[in-house]
Amino acid sequence: MFQLNTGRDIFIAGLCLFFSIILSSCSINKKAQTYSQNPRIYNNFIIVKPEKNDSLKSIAKKYYNDSSKAWMIAEFNNIENPTTDKEIVIPLRPFRLGGLYPMGYQTVPVLAYQRFGVAGNNKSIISQAGFEAQMRFLKENGYKVITLDQLIYFFDFKIQIPEKSVAITIDEGWSSVIDIAYPILKKYEFPATVFIYTGFTGGKKALSWEQIRFLEKEGFDIQCQTLTHRNLTKEKKDESFFQYFNALERELVDSKKLIKKKLNKECRYIAYPYGKTNHLVVAMLKKHGYRAGFTTNRGENPFFVDIYNINRCVIYGDYDLENFKKNLYIFKKGY
Amino acid sequence: MNKIALKLILVSAVFFSGCSGLINIPSDVTPQKHHHFYEIAVEYHNKDELHIALFYFNIAAELNPENRKITEKIASLKQTIIHKSESHLKKGILYYEKKSCGAAQREFLTALRYNPENYDALEYLKKNKYSSNFIKYKVKKEDTFKSIAKKIYNDNEKGFLILYFNKVNAQTELKPGTILNLPVIPKKIKKPLRADEKELIVANALIDRKDYDSALIILVNILKNDPENREAAKLADISYYQSGENFFQQKKYFNSLKMFHNLNPEYKDVKNRIHIIKEIIKKQIQEAEKFSDEVCYAKGIKLCSQKKYFKAIKMFYKVNPDYKDVKKIIINIRKLLNEQAESHYKRGVKYFVNEKLNKAISEWEKTLNLNPVHKEAKKNIQKAQALLEKLQKVK
Numbered sequence: 085m086f087q088l089n090t091g092r093d094i095f096i097a098g099l100c101l102f103f104s105i106i107l108s109s110c111s112i113n114k115k116a117q118t119y120s121q122n123p124r125i126y127n128n129f130i131i132v133k134p135e136k137n138d139s140l141k142s143i144a145k146k147y148y149n150d151s152s153k154a155w156m157i158a159e160f161n162n163i164e165n166p167t168t169d170k171e172i173v174i175p176l177r178p179f180r181l182g183g184l185y186p187m188g189y190q191t192v193p194v195l196a197y198q199r200f201g202v203a204g205n206n207k208s209i210i211s212q213a214g215f216e217a218q219m220r221f222l223k224e225n226g227y228k229v230i231t232l233d234q235l236i237y238f239f240d241f242k243i244q245i246p247e248k249s250v251a252i253t254i255d256e257g258w259s260s261v262i263d264i265a266y267p268i269l270k271k272y273e274f275p276a277t278v279f280i281y282t283g284f285t286g287g288k289k290a291l292s293w294e295q296i297r298f299l300e301k302e303g304f305d306i307q308c309q310t311l312t313h314r315n316l317t318k319e320k321k322d323e324s325f326f327q328y329f330n331a332l333e334r335e336l337v338d339s340k341k342l343i344k345k346k347l348n349k350e351c352r353y354i355a356y357p358y359g360k361t362n363h364l365v366v367a368m369l370k371k372h373g374y375r376a377g378f379t380t381n382r383g384e385n386p387f388f389v390d391i392y393n394i395n396r397c398v399i400y401g402d403y404d405l406e407n408f409k410k411n412l413y414i415f416k417k418g419y
Numbered sequence: 420m421n422k423i424a425l426k427l428i429l430v431s432a433v434f435f436s437g438c439s440g441l442i443n444i445p446s447d448v449t450p451q452k453h454h455h456f457y458e459i460a461v462e463y464h465n466k467d468e469l470h471i472a473l474f475y476f477n478i479a480a481e482l483n484p485e486n487r488k489i490t491e492k493i494a495s496l497k498q499t500i501i502h503k504s505e506s507h508l509k510k511g512i513l514y515y516e517k518k519s520c521g522a523a524q525r526e527f528l529t530a531l532r533y534n535p536e537n538y539d540a541l542e543y544l545k546k547n548k549y550s551s552n553f554i555k556y557k558v559k560k561e562d563t564f565k566s567i568a569k570k571i572y573n574d575n576e577k578g579f580l581i582l583y584f585n586k587v588n589a590q591t592e593l594k595p596g597t598i599l600n601l602p603v604i605p606k607k608i609k610k611p612l613r614a615d616e617k618e619l620i621v622a623n624a625l626i627d628r629k630d631y632d633s634a635l636i637i638l639v640n641i642l643k644n645d646p647e648n649r650e651a652a653k654l655a656d657i658s659y660y661q662s663g664e665n666f667f668q669q670k671k672y673f674n675s676l677k678m679f680h681n682l683n684p685e686y687k688d689v690k691n692r693i694h695i696i697k698e699i700i701k702k703q704i705q706e707a708e709k710f711s712d713e714v715c716y717a718k719g720i721k722l723c724s725q726k727k728y729f730k731a732i733k734m735f736y737k738v739n740p741d742y743k744d745v746k747k748i749i750i751n752i753r754k755l756l757n758e759q760a761e762s763h764y765k766r767g768v769k770y771f772v773n774e775k776l777n778k779a780i781s782e783w784e785k786t787l788n789l790n791p792v793h794k795e796a797k798k799n800i801q802k803a804q805a806l807l808e809k810l811q812k813v814k
Contacts, residue, residue, distance in 0.1 A: 126481045128474070173456075179474050184532040186467050241531075241541055317605065325577070325604075326616040330650050363552040363603035367584060370552070388528075390549040419525035 123147070123174075130174040134166035147174050155228055155246040178244035182387040188417040191384035192235060194251040195411065196355070196396040200264035203401035210401050212264045218399070218408050219272045222250060227412070229274040232305055232353055236376050239391050248414050252276040253378065253396065255309055255355050257284060257291045262299065270302065279309035279355035279378075282339040293346050300347060308343055308351040310335040317360040332365060337372055353378065359396070366392040384413050453483035469500050469533055504534035511540065515547050523547045553584070553600040558593045567593075571601050579620055580604075582627070589627035615641050615648065622654050631662040656686055663692065672696050672703070712742040719748070728752050728759075729789065760789035764796055776803045776810075 124131040130147055140154035143166060148156070158164060160179060161172045183190020198208040200215055222229065228246035230238075235251050237243040252269070254261055257280035269276050278299060284290045291299070300306050310316065311334060319328040340351045352375040356365070359380025369377055369392060376391040383395035397411035460475030473496050480489045511526030524547060530540035556567060564578035572580075582589060585599050618637050625634035635658045641651040663678030676696045684690045715737040722731035732752045738745045767782030780803050786796040 126478075129478055129481075173478060175474070178535075179471055181535040182531060184528060184535075186532070189528065241535070324616055326619070326650075329580075362605045364605060366552040367600075367602035371584060388524075388544050388548060390545075392552075393549075419528045 128176050130176065131171050132174060133171045134168055136168055138166050138168075140166060143172070143174065152228075156244070159247060180244055182238075182241055183244070183247065188415055188419070189386050190245075190247060190249075191386050191413050191416050192230075192238065192245070192249045192251060193412050193414065194235070194253060194378065194385060194394060194396045196378070196380055196398045197252070197254045197265070198256055198398075199258045200260040207400045207402060208398075209260075210399060212268070214401065214403070215265060216268050217405055219268050219274060221405060221408065222274070223272050229272075229276075231275045232277050232307070232376070235385075235394075236353075236391065239376075239385075239387050239389060239394075241387055250412065250414075253355060254278045256281060256313070257296070257309075259289055259291050259295070261291060262295050266299065266302070266304075275303060275305065277305040277307055277353070279307050279353075280343070281309040281311065281313040281357070282342045283312040297347065300349075306343065306347060306349065306351075307353040307355070308339050309355045310357055311339040311342075313357040315358050315360055316356060316365045317362045329364075332368055336365075336368055336374070340372065340374075352376065355396075356380075359398075361393065382411070384416050386416060453479040453486065453489065456482065457489065464496070469496060469503070470535060472496065473500065500533050504530045504537045504540065507533065508537060508540045508543070511543060511547075515543055520547055550603075552603055554603060556599045556601050558595050558597040558599060560595045562593050562595070564589070564593070567599070567601070572604060576617060576620060577604075579623060582623075589624040615645065615651070619650055619654065622651070622658075626654060626657060626661075629661070631658040631665070634658045635662065656682055660687060660689070667692075667696065672700050676700065708739065712738045716743060716745065719745075723748075723752070728756055732756065756789045760786045760793055760796075763789065764793065767796070767799065771799065771803060776807050779803050780807075 122133045132143060132147070134143065140157050140163075141151040144154040144157060145151040157166075157172060157174055160175045163172065166172055197210060197215070199206070199210070200212060201209050203209050203211040203214065225248075227248045227250045230245055230249045230251055232251060232253070234243065234245055235249075238245045238249075252274060254265060254276060257278055261278055265276070278291075278296070280291065280296065285296065286292050296306055314320075314331070314335060316332060316335060319325070320331075323331070336354070343349065343351050350373070352373070354369060354374050354376075355378045359378075361377055361379060366377065374392075376394060378394045378396050380398050381393070381395045382397050385395050389395065399408060399411065456475045457479040460472045460479060463469075463472035463475060473493065476489060476493050476496060480486070480493055483489065507526045507530035511523045511530060514520075514523035514526060524544065527540045527544035527547065530537050531544065534540075554571060556571065558567070564581050565575035567581060568578040569575040571577075580602060581587070581599055584602055587593075587599075618641055622634045622637045622641075625631075625637070635655065638651050638655040638658060641648055642655060645651070659678045659681045663675045663682075666672070666675035666678060676693065679689050679693050679696065682689045684693070715734050719731045719734035719738070722728070722734060732749060735745055735749050735752070740746050740749075763782045763785040767779045767786065770776070770779035770782060780800055783796040783800045783803075786793050787800075790796075
């Protein structure tokens with residue numbers, strides 16, 4: 085069929101062979117490069133082959149620039165630790181907004197503390213050992229303490245949070261926050277929010293503004309618990325509606341302004357004194373730029389909770405660890 | 420030989436190019452292939468977690484974009500998700516309208532579980548669960564703030580709540596159809612307003628109307644009876660400040676200063692305002708004084724030319740001593756007047772010697788008019804008067 089009569093024909097055939105080898109080797113290189121790349125980056129995810137000393141935290145730090153998001157990789161891949169023999173997927177967008185499962189939905193416990201010290205007759209005082217034990221329990225049992233900003237974004241259906249999320253709040257602003265709670269929270273790297281009532285700040289047993297600034301610098305979130313800690317839902321004896329209305333405005337606005345002046349920060353959240361609120365208070369909060377309000381009603385907080393009536397579990401000084409555990413509702417079965 | 424060589428070359432070419440499709444990766448890498456994720460996707464699909472299944476199918480598709488089976492699966496799953504989510508939303512709305520809150524919540528949550536981007540389901544879910552803090556009120560013809568407050572709260576004095584929670588002021592004409600947000604008021608709080616509270620509402624409305632003077636009349640009265648009334652004090656501060664500001668704009672600086680002086684110097688920029696106004700007033704006084712110097716000086720010169728030196732010196736005394744040559748003129752006039760006074764004095768002495776006592780007194784009085792500190796003239800008048808009295812007694 086073919087005849088290679090001349091040296092020219094042989095040269096052409098050799099050239100064909102050469103190019104076919106070059107082309108085929110190019111094709112080999114292309115595929116090999118695709119599969120051997122580490123990481124393989126796509127629009128909504130990254131595939132990574134963990135290296136010997138990698139942890140989920142180091143991977144999260146590398147790809148999210150935030151080691152605290154290790155849980156997102158763990159939950160997506162259903163693993164506790166990475167292994168070098170198995171690639172993992174790093175999701176780049178939420179995959180379970182609202183914590184919705186076919187059998188139920190996620191809820192977030194918000195813990196409310198008040199004072200720390202020697203627990204005696206005053207139920208609101210938590211002992212140092214008791215608080216330490218509770219925080220250790222959270223750490224050792226895989227609970228992730230989130231900030232109130234994260235909590236509110238979760239309620240807004242904007243971000244996903246760890247399955248075992250908890251938030252920690254401390255009311256009123258007693259000086260024991262800095263003496264007892266701060267070192268323990270720092271030890272476990274847990275964020276917390278302190279709701280201060282500004283009329284108390286600087287008092288004998290209260291945090292001073294200097295201490296509050298220190299706590300803020302250390303990562304604590306400082307928010308507002310009104311000016312005088314009056315019950316916002318009750319008019320005083322002989323107080324008319326108009327006086328009550330004006331008093332409400334002072335409680336919500338003056339304290340916010342003072343915190344803005346002292347800390348140069350805008351308060352967005354309020355803890356209602358005695359945990360009580362009503363429609364008028366909420367209407368006024370909305371007018372003055374508050375994004376959420378916290379009660380002391382025990383209960384679950386799914387993403388669709390009323391953000392001006394967020395439930396909190398008050399932790400009392402006489403609670404043992406069993407009582408404490410009962411407040412950690414993280415899942416509600418059924419719809 | 421040549422044929423064999425050609426066949427060898429062609430077989431080699433086919434072999435090498437064909438092998439390229441089979442060769443994958445270096446042996447030390449164990450990448451997850453698309454079917455691994457496809458399997459996970461199917462698992463989630465079977466568990467009815469369609470949204471997460473879709474995520475995994477998308478991973479499989481990214482890893483093997485040419486696999487039609489996966490792309491078709493994704494397309495059909497997307498449709499299923501939308502269909503299921505919408506269907507649960509519709510059911511939820513039906514329950515919502517029937518006020519079956521629990522059933523509605525279940526449907527909205529399911530709609531969101533299938534499709535987290537179903538924002539209608541999200542909105543209904545929250546609306547279904549919580550009552551609003553506001554009543555939406557649609558303004559009707561001839562409605563006023565008071566009449567609305569009467570209708571909603573059974574208390575027309577609560578009209579101020581409408582102003583507080585809506586972007587309207589007391590002068591705003593309520594257009595029919597406008598939607599107003601009226602806060603829900605707890606039933607317990609229903610005490611009627613006291614007289615001063617009613618007055619405060621009126622003062623508030625006057626301030627809205629920028630009638631600060633009228634507002635101040637009311638507020639000053641409230642504060643007179645109740646100096647601790649914080650709301651009245653707050654409104655009075657606003658009124659004094661705005662009134663001061665208005666006078667300032669009208670260049671009525673004294674009035675403006677008066678208003679600002681009623682305020683605490685720490686209020687807003689009051690301290691600075693007072694300083695500015697004082698500077699302006701000081702300049703104005705200086706200007707006025709300058710004008711006055713000019714006029715008095717000219718009048719003084721004119722009087723001098725009419726030889727009315729006594730009136731002239733009075734005029735020059737009104738002029739700033741540093742103005743032009745006023746000091747020198749005054750010294751010269753003074754000298755001239757002293758000379759005239761001396762001349763009258765001497766004439767008086769002559770009359771006295773000639774026992775014309777009345778004429779002597781008259782001359783010395785002229786002396787004193789020209790030089791009020793002329794001691795001799797004063798003494799001599801007394802002497803002459805004493806003599807006159809004695810003479811009259813003798814007669």
